[in-house]
Amino acid sequence: MYCVEEIKNGIYWMGCNDFRTELFERIFPIPEGITYNSYFIDDEKTCVLDAMDKSCRDEFLENVEHLLHGRKLDYFVLQHMEPDHASSALALIEKYPDVKIIGQPQTFKLFEQFFRHPCPNNYVSVKEGDQLALGKHTLQFIKAPMVHWPEVIMSYDLTDKMLFSADAFGMFGTTGNVYADQVDFEENYLDPARRYYVNIVGKFGPQVVNVLKKASGIPIDVICPLHGVVFRTPETIQYIVKKYQHWAQYVPEKKGVVIAFSSIYGNTERAACVLAHKLSQQGIHDVRLYDVAKIHPSYITAKAWEYSHLVLAAPTYNLNLFLPMESFLHDLKTLLFQKRKIAIIANHSWASAAYKTMVDYVEDQFKCCELIEPALDMKSSLCDDQECIVDEMALRIAEDIKAYPDPETLI
Numbered sequence: 405m406y407c408v409e410e411i412k413n414g415i416y417w418m419g420c421n422d423f424r425t426e427l428f429e430r431i432f433p434i435p436e437g438i439t440y441n442s443y444f445i446d447d448e449k450t451c452v453l454d455a456m457d458k459s460c461r462d463e464f465l466e467n468v469e470h471l472l473h474g475r476k477l478d479y480f481v482l483q484h485m486e487p488d489h490a491s492s493a494l495a496l497i498e499k500y501p502d503v504k505i506i507g508q509p510q511t512f513k514l515f516e517q518f519f520r521h522p523c524p525n526n527y528v529s530v531k532e533g534d535q536l537a538l539g540k541h542t543l544q545f546i547k548a549p550m551v552h553w554p555e556v557i558m559s560y561d562l563t564d565k566m567l568f569s570a571d572a573f574g575m576f577g578t579t580g581n582v583y584a585d586q587v588d589f590e591e592n593y594l595d596p597a598r599r600y601y602v603n604i605v606g607k608f609g610p611q612v613v614n615v616l617k618k619a620s621g622i623p624i625d626v627i628c629p630l631h632g633v634v635f636r637t638p639e640t641i642q643y644i645v646k647k648y649q650h651w652a653q654y655v656p657e658k659k660g661v662v663i664a665f666s667s668i669y670g671n672t673e674r675a676a677c678v679l680a681h682k683l684s685q686q687g688i689h690d691v692r693l694y695d696v697a698k699i700h701p702s703y704i705t706a707k708a709w710e711y712s713h714l715v716l717a718a719p720t721y722n723l724n725l726f727l728p729m730e731s732f733l734h735d736l737k738t739l740l741f742q743k744r745k746i747a748i749i750a751n752h753s754w755a756s757a758a759y760k761t762m763v764d765y766v767e768d769q770f771k772c773c774e775l776i777e778p779a780l781d782m783k784s785s786l787c788d789d790q791e792c793i794v795d796e797m798a799l800r801i802a803e804d805i806k807a808y809p810d811p812e813t814l815i
Contacts, residue, residue, distance in 0.1 A: 420460035448539030510555035574631030612652035660690030665717035686802035697728035717749035
């Protein structure tokens with residue numbers, strides 16, 4: 405049996421679900437697995453666009469052989485050398501040694517670094533705007549540096565207006581369906597798509613914006629990413645592109661507040677929950693609480709991207725900020741988190757360090773973020789005479805959320 409489907413006019417999707425890998429890139433939990441997509445063009449010249457992870461190598465090679473029907477493989481477009489797509493590339497080339505490998509010069513350099521197996525007679529170097537004629541189909545190449553590797557190219561089929569978007573528009577998770585219009589994407593796949601974008605591509609927002617500008621100048625009927633579902637309707641394409649405009653410009657999708665806390669003995673957690681309740685009493689109906697010591701930071705960073713406001717609550721530990729919160733803030737900084745209003749609750753018993761560290765992140769290390777006053781640095785536990793500070797904090801956050809512009813007007 406083969407896992408292939410014709411998308412349109414001799415262009416085929418080849419897919420593989422990986423349920424066995426527990427950590428994507430050995431850091432991000434993927435409890436529902438991940439998909440790897442590759443594509444095949446059956447024309448006067450045959451062409452494979454990207455390979456798959458080595459976990460799907462055998463299935464990938466079987467699918468290619470099935471679609472070739474005994475013909476030779478003429479071209480292999482290697483859109484980038486990240487191993488979750490390219491680790492089976494050498495196996496494909498060894499099976500079809502005469503295939504021409506399409507990529508940028510840096511692609512071939514990375515190919516040789518990974519495989520230590522130069523194939524100079526197979527290389528065909530391309531640059532922005534170059535075209536590859538296959539017969540009825542002609543591919544035009546679009547440079548997309550740092551989305552999210554430096555040598556990324558996307559491929560655009562001029563005939564059927566299909567964009568092979570590399571890692572852009574991908575997602576975590578597996579699916580039994582090929583197309584976004586076959587599923588409830590917003591209900592079941594938007595969160596995995598956002599978490600994938602934020603943690604894998606989020607640092608490179610300006611580069612994504614540049615690619616979106618290029619894409620806006622060409623008609624696109626189908627988007628074919630390397631992870632997740634294919635977008636083939638105007639509605640689903642418009643939907644995912646609009647989400648990328650939010651994410652790439654670091655603009656929230658909705659008004660509300662994420663409270664990210666860490667707590668050693670429960671006292672900081674209690675303060676975070678008191679604030680959440682008071683925000684609810686102020687009429688804020690979208691308040692999300694996350695324990696950064698319990699929930700993997702990749703989930704919380706994605707939620708911080710989604711919402712307009714953020715609260716950080718954490719204690720001092722060993723004369724430093726409690727490490728789970730430090731790690732979470734380090735991730736936000738690395739991903740260039742920005743353009744948010746942030747409030748702070750700190751806790752200490754004999755020496756305060758958490759407060760200063762969190763304020764420093766907000767004011768000096770995050771870009772275009774603003775501290776909401778008052779902040780609170782409590783001693784050991786929330787006492788009665790500090791409730792007025794939490795009341796004022798809740799009021800200020802609520803007022804700011806209510807006055808915040810409609811996120812749709814910000815993109």
